[in-house]
Amino acid sequence: MKHEPLLSPGQVDEADNRRVVRAVLALGVVAGISWLLSAPVVASLIAGLIAAVFAWIASNSAGPTPALLPAPPPDVEMSDRTVELIDAVDDVVLIIARHQITHANAAARKLFGAEKVKGDFRLALRHPMAAELIALDQETKVPVELAGLGETDRRWAMSVRRLGSGALLVTLRDRTESWVAERMRVDFVANASHELRTPLATILGFIETLSEGGAAEDPATRSRFLGIMHAEAKRMQQLVDDLISLSRIEADRFAVPQDSLSLGPVIEEVAGVIRSGMRDGDRVRVEIGSVPQVRADRVQIGQLLHNLIGNAIKYGRPGTPIRVTLKTVEDKVQLRVIDQGDGVAPEHLPRLTERFYRVDPGRSRSVGGTGLGLAIVKHIAERHRAALDIASRVGEGTAVTVTFPAVRPGSLSS
């Protein structure tokens, strides 16, 4: 009884009173019976006292009447089948009764760790909003957005439903992806305007300087300024071109290219163009095996190759070879561009194909590029139903693999 946590002082007094009444009753009854059985008065009283002590102890260990116990946890016993079902749900599911977590599914154990989903729900759900909703025993009409449960950068939609037995069913749905998508959209607008504005600011600056006279009269300075302006204007043009082609590829991503194409000649052609623009053009080495044709858009494949080989040249160490290979792997056509450079740390790999994502924002300024190259590659690959894989080892280099499904003979519609 002393260990009952939820009793108010009033309840404690009441329980104590009952024990006294029981003890006095026991004393009276036992002493009375012994006296009636003609035992000496003193002996009767001693027997009565002993009985009273027993009664006191008995009511102590047996605890108070059931009404004084804390309300037993609502009956949330579940059949094995139900437990199995809850475990199979991908969302985090918790069943909470009287602030205690009674059941946590596999996803919940994975998110919080098995230790935290035992006992008080607040140990796991530390968010103020969660604490309020559950403490108020309220159902949510629409899921509530929460940030930072489990890991800091994750977003959740929490909903609370009341179960028949008085327990609460708390579901957490992972909203991180849509949150990231929304953030990327906002970032895209900010990045695109920033990338366009930087060269524009340079151009305007030089125009101002030239129109003020002075510099315009010195032919060497003038031509240097014009050269810079030209380069910056080119950069803007490249960026706008990239944005246009990105939106165009995205627009017909559902239209799989229908023409069958031999990749080999396209690779040779693109490599030839790139080599002619480089001083050490022989760095680009092409290894073409005999491969079946694929369904592809010639222009887009050219763009994909330009971007991949261009990246390899930018990020590979000067003088190291850049290998472009084409071969058949399990009746699929595998195109691979391999460079030997600094490589990319694993944490950046998943984000490389995001628009304007830069591994090293400081360095990218010097190597140039629009920050859209790999995003375009990704979209072209997707349109061709090809798999894009970027593997990299820091200090060794990067290999980008695009695997095209081969055209089955006779399957071409035309």
Add this chain to the structure above:
Amino acid sequence: MATGHTVKAFDEDLGQLRGLISEMGGRAEAAIIGSLEALANRDVESAAKIVEADRKIDELEAEVERQVVRLIALRAPLADDLREVLAALKIASLVERMGDYAKNIAKRIPVLQDARGMDALSVLPAMGKIAAEMVRNVLDAFVMRDPDAALAVAARDKAVDEFYNSLFRTLLTYMMENPHNITASTHLLFIAKNVERIGDHATNVAEMVYFAATGRKMAERAKGEDPLLGADS
């Protein structure tokens, strides 16, 4: 049967106490992150909400105190139970202070409406992120009764201190450059100081978690040198 009941009820009490602390911590963490976000976005409205929400943390602290007193009076806990109860009491007041610091940051946001393009504004979120992570990790350590995690939290305090020292120098330069910056810089300096104190308090919580889990005191941290503030705590 009697002992089983006793232990279970006691466990329930302790569990409730730990739940309260965890909730307080969650609220303090949310206030810290929220106040720095509001600072970055100059969001006066959410700043006002954070100031308002601090009252709940204070209420929770009072509730923890009540629980602890009741628990000691009724159950006379011993050994690790006693350590845990005492640690809970101390942690509650530390977390309450953290909430106050977050509230103080939020209160300064309306004054900083015109402070644009100051370096400190872009450094503070990074500093705040470390402090908020320390709070988060130390609460995890508390929930898991994990002394190693507590040690790891204490080790991170140095990074926050270094941030503070570098911000101090930057803001001092700002003020010397242009007296118009003094108001904003001073407020930013106070905000940086608050974040730094949050880090210190997280370290103190880590010490309590370590003590509750092991019964030993955490080894004294090597004090980082503080060339600018000799008498700083």
